[in-house]
Structures are given as structure tokens and as C-alpha cells.
Amino acid sequence: MKRERVRLGVNIDHVATVRNARGGAHPDPARAAEAALAAGADGITAHLREDRRHITDADIDVLTALCRRAGKPLNFEMAVTEEMLAIALRHRPHAACLVPERREEVTTEGGLAVAGHEARIAPVVKALSEAGIRVSLFIEPSEAQVEAAAAVGAQVVEFHTGRYCHLTDPAERAFELDRLAAAAAQADILGLEVHAGHGLDYATASVVLEIPEIKELNIGHFLIGEAVFVGLDAAIRRMRTAMDEAVAGANR
Numbered sequence: 001m002k003r004e005r006v007r008l009g010v011n012i013d014h015v016a017t018v019r020n021a022r023g024g025a026h027p028d029p030a031r032a033a034e035a036a037l038a039a040g041a042d043g044i045t046a047h048l049r050e051d052r053r054h055i056t057d058a059d060i061d062v063l064t065a066l067c068r069r070a071g072k073p074l075n076f077e078m079a080v081t082e083e084m085l086a087i088a089l090r091h092r093p094h095a096a097c098l099v100p101e102r103r104e105e106v107t108t109e110g111g112l113a114v115a116g117h118e119a120r121i122a123p124v125v126k127a128l129s130e131a132g133i134r135v136s137l138f139i140e141p142s143e144a145q146v147e148a149a150a151a152v153g154a155q156v157v158e159f160h161t162g163r164y165c166h167l168t169d170p171a172e173r174a175f176e177l178d179r180l181a182a183a184a185a186q187a188d189i190l191g192l193e194v195h196a197g198h199g200l201d202y203a204t205a206s207v208v209l210e211i212p213e214i215k216e217l218n219i220g221h222f223l224i225g226e227a228v229f230v231g232l233d234a235a236i237r238r239m240r241t242a243m244d245e246a247v248a249g250a251n252r
């Protein structure tokens with residue numbers, strides 16, 4: 001079956017990381033979101049961490065309005081807490097992606113443990129879904145997590161690709177890619193839309209797109225870093241081209 005164009009969500013968290021290093025207003029994540037959409041991003045992803053280390057509540061206010069005006073989806077990444085649920089229900093973004101959080105971590109180190117925590121996660125999924133918000137769960141590519149994601153009523157799973165991206169040993173990489181492919185196939189059978197993200201760059205995004213079930217990639221840190229050298233517009237356009245070429249290659 002011919003594969004469709006895969007959507008690119010651009011995560012602008014780390015524009016806020018740089019801004020917050022000096023406590024001022026520059027660089028502005030909203031300006032980055034506008035530039036990302038102008039460069040061809042299909043949507044914007046932003047993670048409002050409980051500790052507000054990068055994106056702030058005010059950023060979410062602005063990004064919600066900006067995406068609504070542009071007619072583009074905002075993917076709101078949030079921890080499974082009462083506070084974040086209330087914020088999501090107030091803003092009603094296109095999608096909410098439930099992610100794990102640990103105060104002491106440098107970045108999101110793994111996927112959300114859904115299996116074994118269904119009773120805590122299912123009501124949050126239900127509340128978001130009833131508000132018309134598409135719910136995604138950021139999980140490890142494991143059979144148990146995919147099964148649990150379907151059981152709690154999520155519409156989407158986003159597989160954490162950080163492990164794949166950091167591995168250097170070819171055999172370990174191949175093993176992890178197989179794990180991603182198997183989990184994607186299982187999710188698709190269970191009726192879950194499949195997304196992937198974390199740590200992706202031009203090369204790893206291209207390889208991950210060998211997995212035919214993937215409909216969307218969410219990419220931030222690499223693109224913001226690359227923007228230092230080539231500009232955000234060029235980095236996003238190059239990623240778009242890399243993704244389109246990977247899909248075209250799979251269609252040949």
C-alpha cells in the first residue's frame with residue numbers, strides 16, 4: 001500500500017530553554033512556532049513541565065491562540081497530574097500527549113508506564129477525550145505498554161525513540177528498530193494511530209520512517225540546535241525533505 005506523507009510536529013521547548021537561561025523574552029517560542037509553521041511544520045508540540053523549566057503557562061496561552069489562528073494543531077505534552085489536566089481542559093488543544101516526568105531528569109528519559117497504572121491514567125484519558133482533545137500516550141515500544149494504551153482508551157501512541165537514537169552498536173540499533181516496528185504493527189492492529197519522537201535527527205528520522213505505520217514525528221531538540229547553524233527555516237525544510245525522501249523510498 002502506498003504510504004502517505006508523514007506529518008512533522010515541531011517541538012519548540014528548547015527555544016524557551018535558551019530564553020529562560022537569561023530570564024528575558026528572547027528568543028520567543030511563539031516566534032519560533034510561527035517560523036516553524038511557515039517552514040512547513042504540520043503542528044507545534046510544547047511540553048509544559050511541572051517545574052516550568054522551559055515552556056511557561058503564558059507560552060501555552062500564546063501558543064494555543066497562535067495555533068488556532070493558523071488552523072494548525074497544538075500537541076500539548078503534559079504529566080498525568082490534576083494541575084496539568086485542568087490546564088489542558090481550559091485550553092482544549094488539538095491533542096494532549098501524556099508523558100512521564102521526573103524532577104531530576106535532564107530530559108524525558110523513557111516512556112510513560114501505562115501498564116500497571118491503568119486506574120490512574122484511564123480517567124485522565126476519558127476527561128480529555130470527552131473535552132474533544134485527542135489523547136496520545138508517550139510510551140516505550142513494548143507489547144505491554146501498547147496493550148495498556150489501547151485498554152485505557154487512547155487514540156494515539158507516540159513511541160519514545162530516544163533509546164534508538166542514542167545507541168551506536170549496529171546490532172543493538174537493529175534490535176531496537178525491530179522493537180519499534182513490532183510495537184507499531186501491534187498498535188495499528190489495535191486501532192491506535194502511531195507517532196514517534198525524541199532525539200531524532202535527519203538520519204534517525206529517515207530510518208524510523210521505514211516503519212510504515214508511523215503517521216507523525218515530533219522533533220525538537222535537534223532542529224533547535226541545528227537552527228543555530230543553518231536557521232530554523234532551513235533546518236525544518238531539510239527535515240521535511242529527509243522525511244519525504246524516506247517515504248518516497250519506501251514507496252519505490
Ligand SMILES: CC(=O)[C@@H](O)[C@H](O)COP(=O)(O)O
Pocket residue numbers: 011013046047049077099106107108138197198199220
Ligand atoms: C516528551 C518529550 O520527549 C519532549 O517534550 C522533549 O524531549 C522536550 O522536553 P524535555 O527535554 O524537557 O523532555
Ligand SMILES: NCC(=O)COP(=O)(O)O
Pocket residue numbers: 011045138158196197198199200218219220221222
Ligand atoms: N515527544 C518528543 C518531542 O516532542 C521532541 O523530542 P526532542 O526532539 O526534543 O528530543
